[in-house]
Amino acid sequence: MALMDFIKKQFIDVIHWTEEGDEVLAWRYPMQDFEIQYGAQLTVRDSQMAVFVNEGQVADVFGPGLYKLTTQTLPLLTNLKNWDKLFESPFKSEVYFFSTRLRLDRKWGTPNPITIRDKDFGMVRMRAFGIYSYRLSDPGRFHKEISGTREEYRVDDLDGQLRNLTIATMTDLFGESGVPFIDMAANQVEFSKAMQEKLLPVFARYGLELDAFAVQNVSLPEELQKILDTRIGMNMIGDLGRYTQYQVANAIPLAAQNEGGLAGIGAGLGAGVGVGQAMAGAMAQAMAPTAPTAPTAPFAPAPAPAAPLGADDVVATLEKLHGLVAKGILTQAEFDAKKAELLGKLV
Numbered sequence: 001m002a003l004m005d006f007i008k009k010q011f012i013d014v015i016h017w018t019e020e021g022d023e024v025l026a027w028r029y030p031m032q033d034f035e036i037q038y039g040a041q042l043t044v045r046d047s048q049m050a051v052f053v054n055e056g057q058v059a060d061v062f063g064p065g066l067y068k069l070t071t072q073t074l075p076l077l078t079n080l081k082n083w084d085k086l087f088e089s090p091f092k093s094e095v096y097f098f099s100t101r102l103r104l105d106r107k108w109g110t111p112n113p114i115t116i117r118d119k120d121f122g123m124v125r126m127r128a129f130g131i132y133s134y135r136l137s138d139p140g141r142f143h144k145e146i147s148g149t150r151e152e153y154r155v156d157d158l159d160g161q162l163r164n165l166t167i168a169t170m171t172d173l174f175g176e177s178g179v180p181f182i183d184m185a186a187n188q189v190e191f192s193k194a195m196q197e198k199l200l201p202v203f204a205r206y207g208l209e210l211d212a213f214a215v216q217n218v219s220l221p222e223e224l225q226k227i228l229d230t231r232i233g234m235n236m237i238g239d240l241g242r243y244t245q246y247q248v249a250n251a252i253p254l255a256a257q258n259e260g261g262l263a264g265i266g267a268g269l270g271a272g273v274g275v276g277q278a279m280a281g282a283m284a285q286a287m288a289p290t291a292p293t294a295p296t297a298p299f300a301p302a303p304a305p306a307a308p309l310g311a312d313d314v315v316a317t318l319e320k321l322h323g324l325v326a327k328g329i330l331t332q333a334e335f336d337a338k339k340a341e342l343l344g345k346l347v
Contacts, residue, residue: 016043017050017097025136026143026153029095036093042067047101049139054093058140096147098139102211103155106132108166113220116171120180128170130192130216134162134208142207162203169198185218317342 015029015036043066044050050062052069109129118124136142147153173194174184184191196213203210321338324330330338 013037013040014043015040015050015095016045017048019048019099022099022101023155024152025099025155025158026139026147026150027097027099028149028151029097030151031094036069036095038070040069042069042095044097047099049098049100049136051096051098051139051143052093053096053143058143059093061140094149096139096143098136098142100136100139102133102135104133106134106155106159106162108132108163110167114167114171116174116181118174118181119178120182124181124220126181126218126220128215128218130214132162132166132213133211134203135211136207137209138204138207140207141205145206165202166195166199169202170195173198181218181220188215188218191215191218 113125
């Protein structure tokens with residue numbers, strides 16, 4: 001009985017792979033020194049492919065289906081060995097199975113900020129992360145380039161390489177496109193599409209097909225983000241003169257509803273306008289180019305500057321006009337026009 005068991009174990013006549021878990025990409029059928037019986041059955045399930053290797057050379061690749069291993073089903077191997085179709089000796093070869101299922105939710109990211117050249121900010125350091133999905137599409141190429149003769153090759157064994165390739169490709173993409181960081185961060189969908197197109201040939205080189213690629217976040221390190229926030233805040237303030245005028249215009253209707261009317265806030269309003277005028281004047285003086293002083297006539301008196309219209313005068317006038325509106329003497333449109341005219345003289 002033991003002798004019969006020994007003989008049966010020397011020839012493999014059924015070859016198949018039942019995947020356990022979802023982390024194995026490639027698996028070598030455990031034949032050791034056994035031989036594959038001529039006419040043996042090879043079962044390749046859906047989401048699998050098999051590679052028949054003879055003496056280190058890929059002889060044939062099988063997709064899903066049931067195969068009977070003969071010289072008719074292995075024409076490439078027959079040509080390699082110069083066998084004729086009557087040869088019926090056992091095969092002393094290897095069979096590798098490959099999982100072609102879609103690998104979802106594979107994460108990528110920059111463990112450390114990468115330095116890029118940005119046309120708005122110069123040299124900046126940025127971070128990015130996201131997810132991608134892929135599948136094994138060319139088992140012959142994957143066997144030659146990646147997995148080789150290993151008994152098992154897992155998804156985790158490949159993640160580090162794919163992540164580093166992604167980061168390198170992203171750095172190149174920023175350098176080639178010249179798109180500012182602000183625009184890239186605000187258009188992550190377009191950024192994802194550009195990254196996927198650039199990564200397709202990179203994945204194909206290893207027998208992989210990139211199914212989807214998503215950029216979930218693009219950001220700057222904390223210290224650079226604070227500088228960007230400050231710059232955005234200054235851009236939002238804009239021209240100080242217009243900003244002050246806008247504040248005054250919004251304050252007048254509210255003041256008219258308070259006790260004391262417009263006169264009650266005249267002093268505070270005047271102080272606010274004065275500060276705004278002083279700041280705007282100082283900035284304009286600092287930014288203006290220095291011009292040579294023209295000589296003046298020895299006896300020509302300097303023209304007297306026009307007396308500026310004070311904030312208190314404007315407030316008093318507006319209060320009177322507001323009373324005329326209440327009495328029906330002025331229309332609201334006339335009052336609004338006069339108010340705009342007077343406010344325009346403040347700055």
